[in-house]
Amino acid sequence: MPLKILVTAKRVEDPESKIKVRPDGSGIVTEGVNYKMNPFDEIAVEEALRLKEKHGGEVVVASIGTDKSATEIRSALAMGADRGVLVRHDGPLDPVVVSAVLQKVVEQEKPDLVVLGKQSIDDDQNQTGQWLAERLGWPQATFASKKESLESEAEQKKQPGLGLAGDGKVLRVTREVDGGVETIDVALPAVVTTDLRLNKPRFASLPGIMKAKKKEVREVAAAALGVDLAPRVVVRRLEEPPKRKGGVRVADVAELWAKLHGEAKVL
Amino acid sequence: MSSVLVLAEQSHGHLRKASLAALSAGRELAKRTGGKVSALVLGKGAGPAAEALAALGAEVRLADAPVLEHYLAEAYSPVVAEAARAAGATWLVAAATAQGKDLLPRAAAKLGAACATDVLGFGGQGASVLLRRPMWAGNVVAEVELTTPVKAFTIRPTEFPPPAQGAGGGVSPFPVSLDPASLRTRFVEFQEVKSERPELTEARVVVSGGRGTKGDFKEIEALADALGAAVGASRAAVDAGWVPNDWQVGQTGKVVAPELYIAAGISGAIQHVAGMKGAKVIVAVNKDPEAPIFQIADYGLVGDLFKILPELRERVKAAK
Ligand SMILES: Cc1cc2nc3c(=O)[nH]c(=O)nc-3n(C[C@H](O)[C@H](O)[C@H](O)COP(=O)(O)OP(=O)(O)OC[C@H]3O[C@@H](n4cnc5c(N)ncnc54)[C@H](O)[C@@H]3O)c2cc1C
Numbered sequence: 001m002p003l004k005i006l007v008t009a010k011r012v013e014d015p016e017s018k019i020k021v022r023p024d025g026s027g028i029v030t031e032g033v034n035y036k037m038n039p040f041d042e043i044a045v046e047e048a049l050r051l052k053e054k055h056g057g058e059v060v061v062a063s064i065g066t067d068k069s070a071t072e073i074r075s076a077l078a079m080g081a082d083r084g085v086l087v088r089h090d091g092p093l094d095p096v097v098v099s100a101v102l103q104k105v106v107e108q109e110k111p112d113l114v115v116l117g118k119q120s121i122d123d124d125q126n127q128t129g130q131w132l133a134e135r136l137g138w139p140q141a142t143f144a145s146k147k148e149s150l151e152s153e154a155e156q157k158k159q160p161g162l163g164l165a166g167d168g169k170v171l172r173v174t175r176e177v178d179g180g181v182e183t184i185d186v187a188l189p190a191v192v193t194t195d196l197r198l199n200k201p202r203f204a205s206l207p208g209i210m211k212a213k214k215k216e217v218r219e220v221a222a223a224a225l226g227v228d229l230a231p232r233v234v235v236r237r238l239e240e241p242p243k244r245k246g247g248v249r250v251a252d253v254a255e256l257w258a259k260l261h262g263e264a265k266v267l
Numbered sequence: 268m269s270s271v272l273v274l275a276e277q278s279h280g281h282l283r284k285a286s287l288a289a290l291s292a293g294r295e296l297a298k299r300t301g302g303k304v305s306a307l308v309l310g311k312g313a314g315p316a317a318e319a320l321a322a323l324g325a326e327v328r329l330a331d332a333p334v335l336e337h338y339l340a341e342a343y344s345p346v347v348a349e350a351a352r353a354a355g356a357t358w359l360v361a362a363a364t365a366q367g368k369d370l371l372p373r374a375a376a377k378l379g380a381a382c383a384t385d386v387l388g389f390g391g392q393g394a395s396v397l398l399r400r401p402m403w404a405g406n407v408v409a410e411v412e413l414t415t416p417v418k419a420f421t422i423r424p425t426e427f428p429p430p431a432q433g434a435g436g437g438v439s440p441f442p443v444s445l446d447p448a449s450l451r452t453r454f455v456e457f458q459e460v461k462s463e464r465p466e467l468t469e470a471r472v473v474v475s476g477g478r479g480t481k482g483d484f485k486e487i488e489a490l491a492d493a494l495g496a497a498v499g500a501s502r503a504a505v506d507a508g509w510v511p512n513d514w515q516v517g518q519t520g521k522v523v524a525p526e527l528y529i530a531a532g533i534s535g536a537i538q539h540v541a542g543m544k545g546a547k548v549i550v551a552v553n554k555d556p557e558a559p560i561f562q563i564a565d566y567g568l569v570g571d572l573f574k575i576l577p578e579l580r581e582r583v584k585a586a587k
């Protein structure tokens with residue numbers, strides 16, 4: 001059964017970038033910082049593409065943000081997604097607001113499955129998928145992973161980690177949880193959020209990048225969707241945490257032992 | 268007046284230690300906001316966990332029903348929301364475990380309660396109390412305000428002390444009316460990573476390995492066992508399939524704050540450091556003298572982990 005899948009692609013600071021707080025604590029220094037698709041969202045896009053390759057269907061990618069977020073949508077289209085939806089909004093966002101906006105997108109697009117990242121690496125909230133699932137009244141499978149390792153043959157063959165069962169009406173999801181891995185079945189439509197071991201995302205090919213330029217990206221203003229855009233998680237102030245001071249180099253194990261045993265008294 | 272509801276996590280009747288920190292956080296919040304605290308324990312056969320909390324002076328509601336046998340967000344969240352309404356809760360608090368992070372936002376959404384993740388502490392008093400939480404892999408600490416009438420957050424367990432003994436605790440049942448047939452989620456199986464070692468997030472000593480082990484964790488594990496320590500890993504080691512996922516320390520894995528953290532063959536990427544910089548003492552063993560891990564290590568030893576760790580293990584054994 002072909003699947004219509006909605007994936008999300010958030011524009012975030014490159015994890016390799018150095019993040020510094022502005023002296024007045026009002027935000028981070030953005031000069032010299034690179035931006036890219038949230039790494040967990042790349043995994044979401046990859047998984048959606050593998051599901052489509054195996055079962056057929058369509059992959060629609062959505063992003064909420066300023067015009068600049070069109071770049072992340074194009075990145076997903078270059079990986080192979082079919083269409084984009086850019087919900088324009090210039091202002092602070094939080095999981096309450098983003099999930100309300102995504103609910104509207106879901107109502108318009110009517111996907112069988114929504115795949116999000118488990119966590120944005122800027123706000124580190126790990127909430128949006130859970131909020132969206134509740135708003136839609138759909139089951140959720142967060143922290144999706146798979147039993148095979150990222151070095152396995154299944155991964156090399158780009159097999160999806162999410163398994164369709166029950167005549168395509170049920171999705172089997174292996175989840176990374178405390179103390180092991182759990183497997184659950186969720187009836188479609190459902191919301192899934194991705195963890196790191198679900199797959200290794202592909203790089204966009206040159207033809208992929210060329211094709212992406214011609215793919216459709218629908219734009220809509222968040223304000224036109226009829227949702228309350230007032231942030232409910234309001235960041236009042238940012239600061240840099242106290243830095244850990246580097247300590248000393250020790251010459252050998254004997255000295256290390258002396259320090260741990262005699263000085264720090266942790267052994 | 269505020270009413271704080273602490274969601275405690277249990278498995279097979281055992282209360283998770285992280286939930287004790289959540290109780291402490293709930294109590295501190297109640298003090299700041301002038302309110303009271305109660306707790307909620309869910310699960311089939313969760314009675315002993317509820318009793319353990321009550322013994323610390325907590326007023327506990329226990330939702331014990333067959334439909335709650337396996338944790339499922341879809342099944343637990345309506346019970347949490349109902350209990351929160353029944354208690355007149357204005358705040359929901361849980362530990363930022365895998366379960367807490369899965370459950371709390373969904374329960375909060377049912378209550379229209381804005382939610383903050385991984386709270387480290389509080390600022391201010393009264394209704395406008397601020398929550399301190401990490402962002403950008405712990406590069407930044409933010410003070411956030413939740414503007415909804417009911418509010419929710421998960422706490423980072425390493426940041427809160429175990430709760431003091433209190434008086435007046437007790438357990439009362441909370442009825443569960445959930446129809447199992449309404450659920451669209453089904454538990455299939457749990458593959459436990461069995462281990463004799465202490466739990467990673469609770470261990471006094473953690474020995475972690477990274478890509479520098481080249482997949483051979485024998486020396487990491489042998490040192491850990493000599494020290495009675497837990498074993499951790501970098502993302503690189505987990506992604507390679509060398510060790511269980513559950514061992515990953517960092518921004519997107521576990522956060523640990525042991526007395527001693529030994530990082531061997533780990534470069535010290537910010538995402539890893541986010542999960543271990545709360546350790547009291549950090550030791551780095553790395554053959555690259557320029558590795559960033561040395562900038563945060565209390566004791567750095569440049570060299571080959573396959574040579575250094577066995578030597579250290581011998582020292583440990585000799586001292587016993
Ligand atoms: C979205 C996102 C989330 C992430 N989350 C996490 C996370 O939660 N946790 C995490 O750890 N990482 C995380 N990372 C990955 C992180 O950025 C680094 O890539 C990772 O931590 C590197 O692991 P490593 O230090 O083992 O490997 P490397 O950086 O390759 O370092 C290996 C080190 O081993 C040393 N070495 C080699 N051989 C020896 C030897 N014989 N003896 C001694 N030393 C030796 C080398 O000098 C080197 O410093 C995340 C990244 C992203 C993008």
Ligand SMILES: Nc1ncnc2c1ncn2[C@@H]1O[C@H](COP(=O)(O)O)[C@@H](O)[C@H]1O
Nearest residue numbers: 008010064116117119120125126127128
């Ligand atoms: N502005 C956004 N645009 C698109 N997707 C988003 C946005 N914010 C959050 N998401 C999705 O929600 C996931 C979890 O985000 P968070 O709850 O903020 O940690 C991310 O990995 C994205 O997939």
